[in-house]
Amino acid sequence: MTNPEAAAKGAGAAKRAQDFAGVRDWAGYFDLMVGKPARETLVAALASFAREDAAGGGRSPERLAVDLGCGEGRDTLELLSRGWRVVALDGHPKSFELLEPRVRPEDRGRLKTCVASFADAVWPERVDLFNASFSLPFCEPRDWEGVWRRIVASIRPGGRFAGQLFGDRDGWAVLPDRTHHRRAELDALFEGFVFEELREEERPDTNHDGKPKPWHVFHIVARKRCEA
Ligand SMILES: C[S@@+](CC[C@H](N)C(=O)[O-])C[C@H]1O[C@@H](n2cnc3c(N)ncnc32)[C@H](O)[C@@H]1O
Known part of the structure; x- marks a missing residue:
């Protein structure tokens, strides 16, 4: 079924x-x-x-983040501006053509970039933050288990995961090259973590041609337990 209002706007939308x-x-x-x-x-x-x-006296150590599927770099730029070291990874080379010219000279020494697929990407063994904004749902299902295992292993105790996973009622869940999760699966994926944010967003939407695109997204910030 199409959204009549959006469809009425015509193919020019x-x-x-x-x-x-x-x-x-x-x-x-x-x-x-x-x-x-x-x-x-x-x-x-x-x-x-x-x-x-702030609780520890306000001294902030230089921290390390991975930004997986960094896209044009909105999150990487934020991390760099706050003094983080960042390993930015993406499968598309245009990502870095857009990102690199926008990195301030004083931040350049703290950024490493690499064009690689999720399955082939290599990142440091111990990171403070693993950021994956709207990227992991595009992981091929055959690669998911290994990629997720490596993500979890690389987050240091007390470190965090931030990003999105897509749910089973999302419009793209039927596509064979996507990885979506049921809510019930999240507890197992994040075993050894405490959710600081787990917001489930479910809403109707449309593509530009009026075809439905329902969203079912989990917005996640999770801290790895120190004893994990
Ligand atoms: C929806 S965009 C998100 C970009 C950015 N993180 C953001 O929040 O806007 C998904 C990103 O994941 C990358 N990506 C998708 N599948 C990938 C794969 N299999 N390996 C590596 N990168 C991939 C795309 O190139 C794209 O930059």
Whole structure:
């Protein structure tokens, strides 16, 4: 069923982020996203680190984050501006063509970039923050288990995961190259973590042509237990 209001706008309606992401047109997606602020889950995770620093006397160590599927770099730029070291990874080279010119000279020494698929990407063995904003649902199902195991292993005790997973009622859950999760699966995925945010968003939406695109998204910030 199509949304009559959106359909009435006709084929001339501008494409939306989901039109590009739905078909993995990342160059088109980046053009739409460039210049947008950091994702809310990253900002929340950074606030938690800042609270810990304040409680510990305000001295903030230089921390290390991985930004997996960094896109045009909205989250990487935020991390760098706050003094973090960042390993930014993405499968699309245009990601870094857009990101690198926008990195301030004083931040450049703290950024490493690499074009790699999730399955082939290599990141440090011990990180303070693993950030994956709206990227992991695009992991091929055959790669998911290994990628997730490596993510969890690399987060140090007391470190955090920030990002999104997509649910089973999302419109893209039927696509064979996507990885979606039921709510009940999240507790097992995040065994050894405490959720600081687990917000389930479910809402109807449409593509630019009026075709339905229901969203079912889990927005997650989780802290790895120190005894994990
Ligand atoms: C929806 S975008 C999210 C970008 C950015 N993190 C954001 O929040 O806007 C998904 C990103 O994941 C990357 N991506 C998708 N599948 C990938 C894969 N299998 N390996 C590596 N990167 C991938 C895309 O190139 C794209 O930059």
